[in-house]
Amino acid sequence: MPNETDAGFATADRQHWMGVLARAGACALRQYLADAPALPPHTVLRGPEVGLAMVRGRAGGGGAPFNLGEMTVTRCTVRAGGFAGHAYRAGRDTEAAELAARLDAALQDPALRPALQASVIAPLAGVESARRDALARRAAATKVDFFTMATMRS
Amino acid sequence: MAYVAVKGGERAIDNAHAWLAEARRGAAAVPELGVEQIAAQLGRAVERVMAEGSLYDRELAALAIKQAQGDLIEAAFLLRAYRTTLPRFAASLPVDTGSMRPLRRISAIFKDLPGGQVLGPTTDYTHRLLDFALLAEARPPAAPEAAASDAATPRVHDILGAEGLIEADAPGSAEPFDLTRAPLGFPAGRDARLQALARGDEGFLLALGYATQRGYGNTHPFVGEIRMGEVAVEIEPPELGFAIEIGDLALTECQMVTQFAGSKTEPPQFTRGYGLAFGQSERKAMAMALVDRSLRAEELGEDATAPSQNVEFVLSHCDNIEATGFVEHLKLPHYVDFQSELETVRRMRGERGA
Incomplete structure (x- = not known):
């Protein structure tokens, strides 16, 4: 991976787009890629392959770690345009993992990044954020508003 | 415990499996249950199977429930068996x-x-009365919404x-014990x-x-x-x-x-x-x-x-x-075991009578 100053993006930027891509299904990725510049040709270096991640929690919520249980994970690594692209995602969507790895490689390329950010990452982040907001609004509607009955004795 | 190979059951077993598959499907006139339906509409069962199968994957848990005809312990067993076929890529950071x-x-x-x-979406305040309206297909009204706040929830x-x-919380960052990799020991x-x-x-x-x-x-x-x-x-x-x-x-x-x-x-x-x-x-x-x-x-x-x-x-x-x-292994043939116990009981009775 080119170092960050040369690449023009920070680790946090890459963490953001990888997190967004991990949550998007193959259908959604294909849909937004349709309006984006074509992805460069790629070579698959690993996968896409399905495996497991052991999910850890903390005793008491904040204490020592413990193993809660496993989850399925799909990963893929590609090389495209001189960049190595990686994808790890919950579940078993191998097509999405390969597309996400190709996007991760392409997003490291300064020539492609702005267009892909605008046509793929931003709208996918918007979809996820709208989903979370809809859940939060439903939860907010079930928030209890206590009111205290004033007693007549005072 | 002693087991002996018992042959001769193959055809009976094949036929039992065929009947099981037919029974699982149920009456052909009734539409087949889709895994998506189980995942979406039997969420509590899916989550119990994921928890006890120790594998988070909603679709696989739903498939296991369908295959097990709704027997949730059998479904969890299927998930546990499936996980042994997969490599482990990583352990997560502890979830916050x-x-x-x-x-x-x-x-x-x-x-x-x-x-x-x-x-x-709690059942706590429902009256536990059967809702006969669910006998018919119906689309419930959308749940009400309210402005969400960003207030922290300590x-x-x-x-x-x-x-x-x-x-x-007692701090600690040691690599936690993993009972999928090592047998439980006590303490x-x-x-x-x-x-x-x-x-x-x-x-x-x-x-x-x-x-x-x-x-x-x-x-x-x-x-x-x-x-x-x-x-x-x-x-x-x-x-x-x-x-x-x-x-x-x-x-x-x-x-x-x-x-x-x-x-x-x-x-x-x-x-x-x-x-x-x-x-x-x-x-x-x-x-x-x-x-x-x-x-x-x-x-x-x-x-x-x-x-x-x-x-x-x-x-x-x-x-x-x-x-x-x-518990269920007790169903397997114990013919030799039992034969020896039978002889023991006969001998004891014989000694008592003598």
Whole structure:
């Protein structure tokens, strides 16, 4: 991976787009890629392959770690345009993992990044954020508003 | 135990499997159940199978339920068997339940907790009357919405913790015990106990938790807090060298709070039991928290007299897949075993008669 100053993006930027891509299904990725510049040709270096991640929690919520249980994970690594692209995602969507790895490689390329950010990452982040907001609004509607009955004795 | 190879059952077994497949499908005139329908409409069953199968994958859990004809222990067994076919890529960073996006969050000890009491999609206030309207297909009206606030939702024990009235989480960053890689040994640390309880049978833990309430290892607990919602899972792949989010899990967390009279080293305070379960699994998380606290008896200098305080008893019997394996193996041929016992009984009777 080119170092960050040369690449023009920070680790946090890459963490953001990888997190967004991990949550998007193959259908959604294909849909937004349709309006984006074509992805460069790629070579698959690993996968896409399905495996497991052991999910850890903390005793008491904040204490020592413990193993809660496993989850399925799909990963893929590609090389495209001189960049190595990686994808790890919950579940078993191998097509999405390969597309996400190709996007991760392409997003490291300064020539492609702005267009892909605008046509793929931003709208996918918007979809996820709208989903979370809809859940939060439903939860907010079930928030209890206590009111205290004033007693007549005072 | 002795087993002998018994041949001759192949055709009968094949035919039994064919009948099983036909029975699973049911009457052809009724539409077949789709895995998507199970995943979407039988969510509590799916989550129980994920928890006890110790594998978070909604689609696979739904498939297992369909294959097992709704037998949830059999479905969990199928998930456990499937996981052995997959390599493990990573262990996650410990999930931060404090940053959960709560869909439900209640406390039975603080009415006015910061962030508020949020009921979420609960059955708590339903009247448990059968809803005959569900006999017909119907689309319910959309759930009401309200403006969501970004207010933080601190854990309840952090509120009491500020006064030192409740025990703090014991820090620790050691690599936790993993019972999928190493056999359980005793005494078992809290990491091993929590892992075993997290995949333990809900019914078994519920009964043990109930027993603690009724006086068998009494802990007189309060629900400090229950929260249910989505948490991001992060891993740190070595090829990247930094953490990335790989998705979200729905989790339920329960903090049980119990009065503690103090010991030689600890002042009187509240202690905590902890429950964490995949999905919207409140009963499981509560039962786990009760049993977790109960299993801390020895650590806290309490008399361990009840089964729920006996680590070896609880951990050796909470796994329903091990339990069902050992109970159901009794169906396998024991012809030779039984023949020898039969002869023993005959001999004893003969000796008594002589």
